[in-house]
Structure formats: C-alpha cells, structure tokens
Amino acid sequence: MHEKGFNNTGLQEILREAGIAKGSFYFYFKNKEDFGLQVVDAFFTHFADFAHQYFNDDSLSHVMRIKNFFNEFLDFFVNGDYKGGCPIGNFTLEMADVNDKFREQLLLIVDKSTSLVADQILLAQNKGEISNLDNPHSLAEFIFFTWEGMIMQMKLSRNTIALEQFNYHIFQNLLYKTEKTR
C-alpha cells in the first residue's frame, strides 16, 4: 500500500500479506476505508514515538534534535531503495481531493505532527538558539512540507541529494538566518 497506493491495493492482497481471514478483518474494521484511516492514525503513533525519542535528548540543542529526527528517516529510505516515502504525503496526494474523511484525518495528523516540531522550535527560540521572528507552528509546517517535497524528489532520482539540500537550506540557512544579522 505504501508503494502502490491505497486504491491500487486490493483487500484480498492486504488479507494475504497479513495472513488473516476476511472475517477477522471485518471484526476490527468496518471496511477498507476505515482500515486506511486507521493506518494513518497508526503511522502518527509511530511518528510521535519516534519524535519523542529524539526531542527528549537533553544532550543536544533543540535545533539538532529536529535535524537528527528528520535525518533518522534517511537510513530507512536508503535501505528501502528510496521507495515508499512518507505515508502522509502519499495518502494526501492520492486521497485529499476525492475523500473528505481522509483529508480531515490527514489534516489532524499533520497538525499534531507539526505541533511536536513547533514545540522544539519554540524551545530553540526561547533558549536563543535561533531567531524568534517566525511563528513556531508556521515554521514547523513549512519544514514538514518542504521535507515532503524533498521526499518526492528522492522518489524520482533514487538518491538523497534533495534530503541533503533540505539539511543545508533548513538547518544551515533558514533557521539561523537572522542569527547572523541581529
């Protein structure tokens, strides 16, 4: 589903891969749509657990915690031959225009995810690591979706050049931009 898309993956295929019977599936999920929505939820739980590990590392600056968090996905991408990418991005481009339940669920998950990053940005601002000119949540959203754009480039080129550009522009330039001038 991660590679082929939601619509393009049949329920039979999901049951076969998971090794469960149809009856069991319908005990837990109303239908395939309900299953997809719960996949989105489950991904957020995974994302949040992962974020907390990085964001609670008191030995590093808050900017470095954010940077390390995003960069942790690199190994995963390289090991997966640059396929798959981010389930949130994939679901968004496939479903947001045609299914409001998915759009609303994804919007909620993105808001929760970017809030975790925004908390770190606010701490970085309060501790004087970076400029406090930008709204932390807007900045977190910009960083999150810039990352999604870079993942798109990675899927085309099958390399991590765009993700390195992300590190350079976001962490070397953008976050520190007014640091040098104030």
Added chain:
Amino acid sequence: MHEKGFNNTGLQEILREAGIAKGSFYFYFKNKEDFGLQVVDAFFTHFADFAHQYFNDDSLSHVMRIKNFFNEFLDFFVNGDYKGGCPIGNFTLEMADVNDKFREQLLLIVDKSTSLVADQILLAQNKGEISNLDNPHSLAEFIFFTWEGMIMQMKLSRNTIALEQFNYHIFQNLLYKTEKTR
C-alpha cells in the same frame, strides 16, 4: 485524472470526457500508459510556455520573474477549489515507485523545468540581485520541490497559507540570505 489519479481513472472515462472513439484513441496512443506519458510531456510544454512568458519580462528583476511565475498558479488553484495541484507531483507519488517509464519521464521533465528556473537564478546571481554562493540548479530544484510540498499542504487545508509561507521563506529569506551579511 488530475484529481482522481492515473490508475483510478478508466480509459472509458477518458474517452467519454474527450468525446472520442476507442479507435481514434489507439490511432494516437499505444495504450493508457503511453497516453499518461504523453500527458506528462504535454504538461511540460504548457509549463515551459508559461515560464517563458514570465521569464522574458525585462521590466522586472529575475527574482521577481521567478516569484511571479510561481504565484501565477495561485489563481488557478483558488478557482479550482484547491484541488488538482501539480500533475508532476501527483504522477510522481502515484507512479515513481511502481513504473520506471513514468519515473524516468518525470525525472526528465523535472530536470527541464528546473533548468528554466536555474537560468533565471544564474542571471539573478550574475546581476548581483542575490548571493552567488549556491549552485543555481540545486537551488532551483530545492525551490521547485519546496513548492510541491506546499501544494500538498494546500490540498489538505484548502487554503493558500502554505503558498504564502513559500513566498516568505523563499523570496524574502532564502534567496537574499547572504545579501545582508556580505
């Protein structure tokens, strides 16, 4: 196809919308895949025509030409209820992992598209509008895929807030970042 995706749009639907017979379709296209690949090509022609209009406007700085070019899409998005987005981005997330013909075609089109933007960046650098520290093509690619990420956010939120963030971070901050410090 733009809203529902390539796999999720049947050939019958395409024929009906276009008002042409199956035989006529197969006179011009080998199959649906060939049609999809030619849609990607046709979109680039449209993109390039559009870019040339903006990039040849000698009354403006090169940075303003790039900014105006990207912002011209806003009206189109607003009028389309924020649906559709960018065909290149949609095709990429749907097809790049599962179909190498699409991936290679998309990679080629993105390279041509970003080269047009890179030409303007190089001119802006040579004329001293912006810093010349960054490689024009890398910077153009970063801008292009950041834009793709913002379109993703727009599809979720159905507003242009992310596209305004793009203007702010790319055109007010990133392109001028070293201008202030050199």
